[in-house]
Amino acid sequence: MGINNLYISEKSKAALTEIQKRLIAEFDVDELVVFGAGVKEAAVDDSDPDLLVITKEELSYSQKKMIKEFVDGINSEYGANYRLMVFDRNTWEVWAGQSLYQEVTRDGVSIW
Structure with missing residues (x-):
């Protein structure tokens, strides 16, 4: 399932595509x-979903802040409202027993 199959507005899809492209780059x-x-x-x-960013390595506070500011800018530009969470892979796996992890694993859609 990709971005185009999500049940969100076209502006939200456009914002998500831009977020995906720039975060990966x-x-x-x-x-x-x-x-x-x-x-x-x-x-x-018409609310926007949450976005979980999992990085390969642990990020510094300033790097996480940079990602948040970047997503906030895209939200503003496209009129979207993505809520953001950033974890490195190891930290995310530690959350395996938590309800958030279970929700993401059960209901989330990986777009990268």
Whole structure:
């Protein structure tokens, strides 16, 4: 399932495509996962889903802040509202027993 199969608005798809393209070009991204509203069924309030960025290596605070500011800029430019979470692969795997990890694993859609 790719971006075009998500149940989100066209502006949200365009924003997500831009986010995906630029994050992959600028950071050592291992996986991008979209989850939450609009992923597998239509969102009732046209809300945007959450975006999980999993990097291959641990990022510094300033690198995570740079990613957040980048996504905020794309959100503003496209009128989207993606909520962002950034984890390195090792830290994300530590979350395996948590409800967030289970939700992402069960309902998330990997777009990279």
